[in-house]
Amino acid sequence: MEVAVFTLGAVIVLSGGLGVLLARNPVHAALFLVQTLFGVAVLFVLLEATFLAAVQVMVYAGAIVILFLFVIMLLGVDRADDLGIEPIAGQRPMAAVVGVSLAGLLATVLLVAVDGLTGARGGTPLGDAGDNTRRLGEALFTDMVFAVELTAILLTVAVVGAVALARRLSGPMQPLPVVAIAESDDQPTEADDEPAGATGEDS
Amino acid sequence: MVDLIWLVPALPLAGFIVLIFAGRRIGEPGAGWLATGVMGGSFLATLGVFIDMAGRSTHDRRAVVTLFEWIPAGDLSVDIGFLVDPLSITMCLFITGVGALIHLYSVGYMHGDDGFARFFAYLNLFMFAMLMLVLGDSLLLTFLGWEGVGACSYLLISFWFTEPANATAGKKAFVTNRIGDWGFMVAMFATFFTFGSLNYVDVLDASTAGTVAQGTATLIAVMLLVGAVGKSAQFPLYLWLPDAMAGPTPVSALIHAATMVTSGVYLLTRMNPLIADSAGWVPDMVAWLGVGTALFAATIAMAQTDIKKVLAYSTVSQLGYMFLAVGSGAYVAAVFHMVTHAFFKALLFLGSGSVIHGMDGDQDMRHYGGLRRFMPVTTGTFVVGWLAIAGVPPFSGFWSKDEILTFAWNKSPVLWALGLLTAVLTAFYMTRLIALTFAGESRYAEQRTGEEDAEAATRRADHTPHESPRTMTAPLVVLAVLAVVAGFVQLPFSSSTRWLEHWLEPSLYANEVHLGTGGATQVLLAAIAVVGGLVGIGVAVAVYVKGRIAREPFEQPIFADAWRIDRSVAAFMGGPGRRGFEATNRFDGQVVDGAVYGVAGLVRRLAGVLRMFHNGMVRTYATGIGLGAVALLAWFLTRSTL
Amino acid sequence: MVVTTGWYLALGAALFSMGAVGLLVRRNPLVMFMCVELMLNAVNLTFVSLGAELGDLGGQLSVFFVLVVAAAEVVVGLAVIVAIMRRRSGATVDDLSVLGG
Numbered sequence: 019m020e021v022a023v024f025t026l027g028a029v030i031v032l033s034g035g036l037g038v039l040l041a042r043n044p045v046h047a048a049l050f051l052v053q054t055l056f057g058v059a060v061l062f063v064l065l066e067a068t069f070l071a072a073v074q075v076m077v078y079a080g081a082i083v084i085l086f087l088f089v090i091m092l093l094g095v096d097r098a099d100d101l102g103i104e105p106i107a108g109q110r111p112m113a114a115v116v117g118v119s120l121a122g123l124l125a126t127v128l129l130v131a132v133d134g135l136t137g138a139r140g141g142t143p144l145g146d147a148g149d150n151t152r153r154l155g156e157a158l159f160t161d162m163v164f165a166v167e168l169t170a171i172l173l174t175v176a177v178v179g180a181v182a183l184a185r186r187l188s189g190p191m192q193p194l195p196v197v198a199i200a201e202s203d204d205q206p207t208e209a210d211d212e213p214a215g216a217t218g219e220d221s
Numbered sequence: 222m223v224d225l226i227w228l229v230p231a232l233p234l235a236g237f238i239v240l241i242f243a244g245r246r247i248g249e250p251g252a253g254w255l256a257t258g259v260m261g262g263s264f265l266a267t268l269g270v271f272i273d274m275a276g277r278s279t280h281d282r283r284a285v286v287t288l289f290e291w292i293p294a295g296d297l298s299v300d301i302g303f304l305v306d307p308l309s310i311t312m313c314l315f316i317t318g319v320g321a322l323i324h325l326y327s328v329g330y331m332h333g334d335d336g337f338a339r340f341f342a343y344l345n346l347f348m349f350a351m352l353m354l355v356l357g358d359s360l361l362l363t364f365l366g367w368e369g370v371g372a373c374s375y376l377l378i379s380f381w382f383t384e385p386a387n388a389t390a391g392k393k394a395f396v397t398n399r400i401g402d403w404g405f406m407v408a409m410f411a412t413f414f415t416f417g418s419l420n421y422v423d424v425l426d427a428s429t430a431g432t433v434a435q436g437t438a439t440l441i442a443v444m445l446l447v448g449a450v451g452k453s454a455q456f457p458l459y460l461w462l463p464d465a466m467a468g469p470t471p472v473s474a475l476i477h478a479a480t481m482v483t484s485g486v487y488l489l490t491r492m493n494p495l496i497a498d499s500a501g502w503v504p505d506m507v508a509w510l511g512v513g514t515a516l517f518a519a520t521i522a523m524a525q526t527d528i529k530k531v532l533a534y535s536t537v538s539q540l541g542y543m544f545l546a547v548g549s550g551a552y553v554a555a556v557f558h559m560v561t562h563a564f565f566k567a568l569l570f571l572g573s574g575s576v577i578h579g580m581d582g583d584q585d586m587r588h589y590g591g592l593r594r595f596m597p598v599t600t601g602t603f604v605v606g607w608l609a610i611a612g613v614p615p616f617s618g619f620w621s622k623d624e625i626l627t628f629a630w631n632k633s634p635v636l637w638a639l640g641l642l643t644a645v646l647t648a649f650y651m652t653r654l655i656a657l658t659f660a661g662e663s664r665y666a667e668q669r670t671g672e673e674d675a676e677a678a679t680r681r682a683d684h685t686p687h688e689s690p691r692t693m694t695a696p697l698v699v700l701a702v703l704a705v706v707a708g709f710v711q712l713p714f715s716s717s718t719r720w721l722e723h724w725l726e727p728s729l730y731a732n733e734v735h736l737g738t739g740g741a742t743q744v745l746l747a748a749i750a751v752v753g754g755l756v757g758i759g760v761a762v763a764v765y766v767k768g769r770i771a772r773e774p775f776e777q778p779i780f781a782d783a784w785r786i787d788r789s790v791a792a793f794m795g796g797p798g799r800r801g802f803e804a805t806n807r808f809d810g811q812v813v814d815g816a817v818y819g820v821a822g823l824v825r826r827l828a829g830v831l832r833m834f835h836n837g838m839v840r841t842y843a844t845g846i847g848l849g850a851v852a853l854l855a856w857f858l859t860r861s862t863l
Numbered sequence: 864m865v866v867t868t869g870w871y872l873a874l875g876a877a878l879f880s881m882g883a884v885g886l887l888v889r890r891n892p893l894v895m896f897m898c899v900e901l902m903l904n905a906v907n908l909t910f911v912s913l914g915a916e917l918g919d920l921g922g923q924l925s926v927f928f929v930l931v932v933a934a935a936e937v938v939v940g941l942a943v944i945v946a947i948m949r950r951r952s953g954a955t956v957d958d959l960s961v962l963g964g
Contacts, residue, residue, distance in 0.1 A: 024866045028874050035881040038897050039888070051897045054878075058904050061871070065915045067923050070930075074907075077930060082900070082937050089941050090893055093948055101888075105957055106840060109887065116847035117884035123854045124876035128869050130858075142920035150923075157920055158927065169931045176935035180942035837963025839895075839956045844887055 023064055030057030042101060048086050055079045066147040069154050222273035223284050226303045228266040229313055230352035232259045236345035244338025253328035256341035260321035260348060267313045274310055275724075282307055282727045285358050285422060292361075296417060304358035304421050308728035311556060311721075312355040312487055315563045319479045320348050322696035326571050327471040329692035330578060340380060340469070347373035351480050355487060359419040360409050363488065367405060367452065370481045371398040377476065378468040387467040394461040401451015401458055405488075408444035411437065421491065428494035429730045438498035445492055446507060449485030453540045456514040460787060462537055466529040470574030473529060478536050478566035483559050486543045490552050490728075497732040508548025508632060512639045515541030517784070519646035523653070524780035527584050528573045531654050534783075535610070536566060538643060542625050545640060550734030551628035553722045557711050558625055561617035564707050565609035568700035572603040575693055576658060579686040580665070586654065591663040595686040600659045602697040607655050609704040611648040612754040617708030619754075623747045624713065630746055631736050637746070641753050648757030649775070656765035713743065871912035878905035890955040892944050896937070903933050 034057060037050030055078045062071035104110050142161075145153045158166055236259035244252050274282050287302035303309075324344060331340050350369025357363045372395070379391025409419060415437050416424045427433065449455070454462040454477075465477050476482070489496065489507070496503060515538045522534035539562050546555035577584055579596055593600040609618035622644060630637035665686075688694070712718035722733070736743075764770045779785065834841070882901030889895050907926045914922015947959065 020866050021864050024870065028870075031874065031878060032881075035878055035885075035901055038894070038901060039881055039885040041894075044891055044893050047894045047897055051900060054901060055904065058908055061874075061908060062911055064866075065871070065911050067911045067915070067926075070907075070911065070923055070926055073927070073930060077934060078900070078904075082934060085937060085941055086893055086897065089945060093945060104888075106838060109840060109844065112844045112848070113884050113887035116844065116851060116887060117880045119851040120847070120854070120883055121876055121880040123851065123858060124879070125873065126858065128872055128876070142924075144915065144918050144920055153920060154923060154927070157924060162924060165928065169928060169935075172935050173931065173938075176938040180938045183939070183942040184945045835963060837960030839959060840887055840890070847883055847887060 020064065023060070027057050027060040027064065030054070030060065040101070044090050045087065048083055048090065051086075052079050052083050055083070063147075066144070067150060068147050069151040222269045223305050224286055225266055226270050226286050226305050226356065227288055229263050229270070229317065230349050230356060232263045232266070233345040233348035233352065235259065237342050237349060240338055240342035240345060244342050247338060249332065249337040250328055252338035252341045253324070253331070256345050257321060257324035257328060259345060260317060260324045263348070263352070264314075264317035264321050267310065267317050270305060271310050271314060274305065274307065279723070279726060287358070297413065297419070299359055299361045299419060301362070302358040303356040305356070306728050307725050308487075308490060308556070309355050311560065311725065312483075313352060315560050316348070316351055316355065316480050319563050319567050319700070320351075320475060322699055323471050323475045323479075323567065323571065326474075326574070326693050326696040327469075329690045330471055330574055331469065332690075336380065340377075343373055343376045343380070344471075344475070347377065347476065347481075351484075354484055358421055360412060360421070360424070361419045363491075364402075364405060364409060367448070367484060368402065370476070370484065371395060371402070371452070374398070374465070374476050374481055377472040378465045380468055380472065384467075390461075390464040390467040394465050397458050397461040398451050401448045401485075404444045404447025404451065408441045408448065411441045411444065415441070425492070425494050425730065428498055431498070433495070433498050435498060435500055438495045439500045439503055442492070442496045442499040442503050443506075445488055445495070446503075446510075449488050449544075450510070451485070452488075453482050453485030453544070454537050455485070455510055455541060455544060456517060457786075459514065459518070459537045460790065463530050463533045463783070466527070466533050470529065470570060470577060473533070474567045474570035474574065477533065478570050479563035482536060482540055483543070483563070486540070486547060486555055486559055489544075489547045490555060493552055493732045494730050496547075497730075504548045504550060506548070508545050508629070508636055511541045511544025511546075511548055512629070512636050512643070513541070514538070515545065515643045516639055516646070517541075519643045519650065520777075520780050521783045522650040523646060524776040524778070526586055526781075528576065528586050528589075528654065528658065529570075529584055531586075531650060532566070532569055532573060535569075535647065535651070538647060539566065539610070542622065542640065542643070545629055545636065546625045549625075549628040549632040549636070550732065551625060552729050552733055553711065553719075553725055554621065554624040554628055556725060557721055558621035560710075561609065561621040561704070561707050564700055565606045565616075565618055565704040568602060568606040568697060568704055569610065571693070571697055571700065572599050572606060575599040575689040575697065576603075576686075578689050578693070586657040588665055588667075589658045589663075590661045590665070591659070592686055593659040596688045598688060598694040598697065602694075602701040603659065604655065605701040605704050607651050610651055611758060612644055612750060613758075614751060615705075615708065617704055617706070619751070620708035620711060620713070623750055624711065626750055627713075627736065627743050627746055628734065630742075631734065641750060644750060645753045645757040648754040649761045652758045652761030653765050656761060660766050868912050868916040872909060875905040875909040875912070878902075878908070890957055892948065892956050893941075895956065896940060896944075900933065900937075903929060 031054050034050045034052075034054030037053065038047045041047040041050055055074060059071040059074040059079075062068070062074060142153070142157050144150075236256050240247070240252055240256065247255065283304070283306040285302055285304055287300045289301055290298065291301045292299040324341070327340065327344065331337050334340065347370060350366045350373055352366070354363050354366025354370060357366060375391045375395040378394050379388045382388045382391070412424055413419055415433060416427055418424065428438065451458040462477055462482070466473055468476075496507075518534045518537035518541065522531050522538065525531045525534065539558070543555045543558050543562075546552070546558060575596065576589070576592060576599060579592070579599070580589065583589075605616070609616040612619045612622045614620075626637055626640050626644070629640045711721035760770070764772050764775060782788070834845070879902050882898045882905060885898035885901065886895050889898065907929055910922045910925045910929070912922075914920065914925075
């Protein structure tokens with residue numbers, strides 16, 4: 019039973035990965051990415067990391083890929099890559115070398131390891147699947163509360179940075195008129211886009 | 222008192238510093254008096270040390286006074302220290318004494334010159350360097366002074382540097398000296414390598430103890446000789462001394478007669494144990510070189526028309542005598558002649574300066590004549606100097622020259638014969654100088670050859686040469702007295718009269734050669750020398766005063782042209798020499814610089830190759846990261862145990 | 864047949880390699896970004912599976928933070944891409960070679 023689920027998840031993941039790799043159209047690539055993410059979520063559930071599976075779907079598939087799609091649509095980079103030509107000489111063989119070596123070396127590690135995992139056991143104990151969220155919450159907000167606050171700062175900084183990076187530099191930032199959203203539908207490169215996922219208000 | 226020896230060089234140094242900064246403000250004649258006063262103080266300090274030393278017993282007469290450590294560099298430790306022993310004190314006495322007199326003289330001679338203060342600043346600096354040379358307790362300090370006097374010589378020769386010929390003469394002196402300095406430096410390196418120290422005490426004591434191999438001692442001695450030849454203007458490095466007459470006459474008197482040029486003789490005398498340790502041909506070489514130079518220079522002096530050039534070649538000749546003495550093992554005689562020569566040569570130069578001053582700068586003896594009427598003091602003192610250098614007893618020159626000739630005979634009769642011939646020629650050309658300058662009638666108002674303006678001669682007829690001021694004649698008188706009495710410090714009659722020899726004993730480490738000849742032979746040699754001198758005087762009187770013998774056979778053009786040596790050197794340097802230098806220059810530019818540039822070019826090409834990895838493309842960089850990660854992973858896999 | 868940790872690790876390795884190759888081969892900046900996401904996910908999978916093996920919650924906590932950082936990274940990265948790419952459409956990463964020497 020577990021094997022079947024695993025195999026299914028694996029197939030979903032790998033085929034999605036291949037799709038990202040080979041899809042000409044970036045929108046297709048984004049959709050294949052969603053597939054991979056979903057497959058990974060399935061595998062998380064199999065490993066009894068239920069909270070993470072949920073977060074994976076919500077944050078990764080739900081937010082991040084949507085961001086990607088926003089940018090693709092807004093910038094018009096949806097023109098298909100021509101995968102037939104490769105301008106940089108030797109790039110494809112190098113890429114092949116890197117990929118094969120990585121896979122090979124990692125496989126070698128797995129095959130050659132005799133003693134199995136030699137890391138320390140214990141630490142924060144895993145519960146069962148139902149208990150997972152509570153345990154994660156406890157660990158995060160007691161032992162790791164500083165780290166969590168830091169990540170909050172990180173996110174804030176990222177948002178501010180994105181706003182600073184993506185605005186147009188000519189003149190001060192124009193306030194978004196109330197009706198501007200409806201009127202600017204047909205103009206994809208409006209000055210006030212904020213594809214960084216922040217709230218609609220601007221300064 | 223010996224501890225105050227540091228005052229002796231320090232006073233001139235202080236004088237220099239004051240004059241170089243405030244000299245222009247002090248102005249004439251204050252700067253001159255300051256410099257002279259400083260030298261007077263230095264002389265008094267030397268006198269004090271001398272009296273202290275003389276009061277001690279013979280064994281006690283060596284002291285090293287160290288001021289501070291100058292170079293502490295591992296194995297090499299050089300102090301600023303002074304070796305106070307009879308040799309250095311003797312040198313200091315006449316250096317400071319004659320120096321002070323010449324400073325006094327210069328106050329009058331340089332009157333009205335724009336660079337009055339500058340002159341005295343340089344003179345004081347020179348005195349400082351010279352005193353460091355003789356007082357230094359190590360070869361390095363002597364070298365410091367050596368280089369210092371060379372630099373000051375350059376500064377003072379080209380004192381009136383706005384005239385290109387003067388500047389060239391200064392440069393020539395400096396460059397020729399430099400060749401000698403190379404020899405000195407090699408000797409220093411060899412000394413340090415052999416003895417592990419540059420201190421005279423260490424080196425000379427070790428050498429006397431016999432711990433030096435003959436080959437090493439020979440090398441050091443020969444290299445020191447090279448240095449001495451450069452500084453003391455022996456053949457072939459004498460070329461600068463006649464040209465150095467372009468400087469003011471006090472400079473010629475001080476530097477190129479009494480002090481700097483004796484440095485070479487001083488160095489050889491100081492390092493006498495090494496000469497004694499070296500191979501037998503080394504002293505022979507010194508002696509033959511000395512007597513050869515003496516004779517050579519004497520022939521040239523016979524035909525010179527510039528009064529200072531005669532005296533310059535005469536200096537070269539007398540220095541040759543000193544080298545002859547050193548080579549014959551007669552260090553006492555060399556120092557003796559150094560002292561007497563300082564007195565009478567300075568006297569002669571200062572006297573010639575007085576003549577030139579009175580003749581308003583004219584140095585050509587053909588325009589002189591009959592000056593005894595106008596300059597009595599100058600004439601009187603000049604005559605004393607003439608008699609001294611001609612070797613007429615009882616003037617000092619006779620005693621010192623005779624001592625040298627006796628030791629020359631002791632070494633080889635041929636050396637004695639050549640020395641005697643030189644003495645005859647010396648008497649001849651000096652008498653010629655006296656005759657042309659002071660005797661006879663004034664030729665100043667005569668028509669000169671090559672002069673086109675017929676009226677110039679009559680215009681000059683009104684000119685009267687004048688005697689020099691008191692500041693210039695007083696030193697002349699003092700020097701004349703010294704030229705008379707200085708001989709009495711080393712009278713050869715008996716051991717008790719050989720005062721100088723006893724005094725210098727601690728410095729000579731028993732390397733003084735003992736005479737193999739008896740008293741009778743010595744008297745005979747002395748008599749022959751006196752007769753020779755009188756013959757020279759007599760012939761010169763016959764030629765130049767009485768006019769009975771023609772002068773042309775004596776004034777050979779080849780003598781006047783200094784045997785065309787200068788000309789050949791110039792031709793060589795301009796022709797093959799220059800080609801050699803340019804080839805070396807090309808080698809330096811192409812091979813040496815080429816190697817450096819080649820390395821740079823190689824780096825540039827390498828960088829060009831490496832630049833291809835920096836094409837600015839993100840994907841190339843990503844490939845690099847990927848390959849790096851693969852390599853790291855492989856490395857960890859292979860070295861760790863799984 | 865039991866699903867051992869090794870299977871998960873092998874899957875993670877394969878996904879990671881695929882992501883790496885994709886990063887090197889694709890020219891569209893957004894697709895390259897997606898390949899980076901693939902690699903991050905492979906790592907996440909590895910973390911969780913090893914955490915499960917060792918009985919340590921630390922694996923899942925690590926994934927949590929990786930997720931947050933990935934989100935922040937995407938935010939800033941996309942802002943950069945917008946700032947650069949809005950000038951011309953059809954631009955690829957290869958056109959950004961101003962820093963080349």
